[in-house]
Amino acid sequence: MxxxxxxxxxxxxxxxxxxxxxxxxxxxxxxxxxxxxxxxxxxxxxxxxxxxxxxxxxxxxxxxxxxxxxxxxxxxxxxxxxxxxxxxxxxxxxxxxxxxxxxxxELRSWIAIALTWIWSIRLTHNYLRRxxxxxxxxxxxxxxxxxxxxxxxxxxxxxxxxxxxxxxxxxGVCLPLYVVHSVDEALNLWDLVAIFVCVSGIVIAYFADTQLHEFVTRNNELKMSGKSMVPNLEEGLWRYSRHPNYFGEQLWWWGLVIFAWGLGEEWSLVGSMVNSLCLAYVTKLVEERMVKQEYRAEAYRQYQKTTSVWIPWFNTSVKDDEKDKNM
Structure with missing residues (x-):
């Protein structure tokens, strides 16, 4: 107590x-x-x-x-x-x-503000849940x-x-939000593309983080009960990407860049570019940490050979399964 x-x-x-x-x-x-x-x-x-x-x-x-x-x-x-x-x-x-x-x-501003709030609520919820x-x-x-x-x-x-x-x-990554509030032009096709990319990023990151949270929770329960833990998450979005949560997050930031790009302010992409390069380095650190964990090292090395790093794509095992079915 x-x-x-x-x-x-x-x-x-x-x-x-x-x-x-x-x-x-x-x-x-x-x-x-x-x-x-x-x-x-x-x-x-x-x-x-x-x-x-x-x-x-x-x-x-x-x-x-x-x-x-x-x-x-x-x-x-x-x-x-x-x-x-x-x-x-x-x-x-x-x-x-x-x-x-x-x-x-004003409409573009409200859209950008609403999307930023939705992104923030989603990520804050994931942080607190984690x-x-x-x-x-x-x-x-x-x-x-x-x-x-x-x-x-x-x-x-x-x-x-x-x-x-x-x-x-x-x-840096928020520079497109500055551009949105510095240029007064009517909405155009680029805004629709930006909305689609931003929403796609939020949705992908939400499902990826939820699947990861459920996996970690199940593994903790297995550990508490003295059973062997599952070495890797290879279901849902994680079947097609080793880091779908990172991919979703990058879609979100580059979606904001598209807003600024459509307003003729391409310079504002510098923040998202630096952020993507940093995340590439973080991905390397995360994967090095994974293969240092004895219970999952070999399984994760195999996972690396068959599954895309960021962008979801069909992995080797999926293609082999499809070949077996056709035969």
Whole structure:
């Protein structure tokens, strides 16, 4: 009973911290809006008015990078950045839409905002479900590995590896949302393509993560009962891709790029390109981790030989089965 109470108390404390931590940026931005509705403002407010992208990066640097970094040393964990990866894009899209310099097609804006909310709700739900509906129980395993790798230097390396890098990725992948709120043009065919790609990405990621969650849950039950665990998930979307959840997530971000592409702002793809390259490296780390687990190593190596990495495709075993049926 006491253990459960302690866990719930820690969960509530972390929830309160997570709710309070973005308030400095929100308060500052609301003060800016109340003091500077047009270009007649002066001083700091004038700078904020004329530099929307620099302002959002300054707020991110001070409120996320610096404050989150300090909190990570107090809590000895970098758990909070994972939660806010799912929330910051929602904050950014509303920031871009509400900035005094914003000018845009209202229908396209509403579509982009609605899609971002749906994406965020889906990913936040998956994060909380994966963590057993507890906040701050653990940090990303990659951060834990880096903590061991850098040892005594981790206290300052973590600022760049965990937080400053996240600023580059998050602001970068959200650049198309800035473009959507910077160009006022009627909807076109590109918008329909973008909607289709974004929705497809959200749906694929949802089913992939749900299938993975059910697989992990079943394996945990087998482990608790003393039975052998299933080495690999090779059902559903995972039969055709080793990382369908990553594929769905990439579709989402590149769907946003299509919105900007249709508005003639191709430069905004740079964020999604960097994110895709980073995810390719993360995929490599994940797969190296898989083959280090003794109970699944051999099965996973075979899985690698027969199944596509990201893009769902028919694998070797499916083709062989079809040949056997035809014979």
């Amino acid at each position: 006491a253990m459960g109470s302690g866990r719930n108390g820690g969960n509530l404390k972390n929830a309160v911290v997570a709710l309070l931590v973005p308030l400095p940026s929100i308060f500052f931005y609301l003060c800016f809006l109340s003091n500077c509705g047009n270009d007649t403002c002066t001083g700091l407010w004038k700078w904020c008015y004329h530099h929307p992208l620099l302002l959002v990066n300054a707020l991110f640097f001070l409120n996320v990078n610096f404050v989150f970094w300090l909190l990570s040393h107090v809590q000895s964990s970098h758990w909070m950045i994972d939660l806010y990866w799912t929330l910051i894009p929602v904050m950014l899209v509303h920031y871009f839409a509400s900035h005094p310099l914003a000018h845009y097609n 963590e057993g509906w507890q906040l701050g129980v653990r940090e990303d395993w990659r951060f834990t590995d880096m903590r061991q790798q850098y040892g005594k230097n981790w206290w300052w390396v973590s600022f760049f590896a965990v937080y400053f890098s996240q600023q580059i990725f998050l602001v």
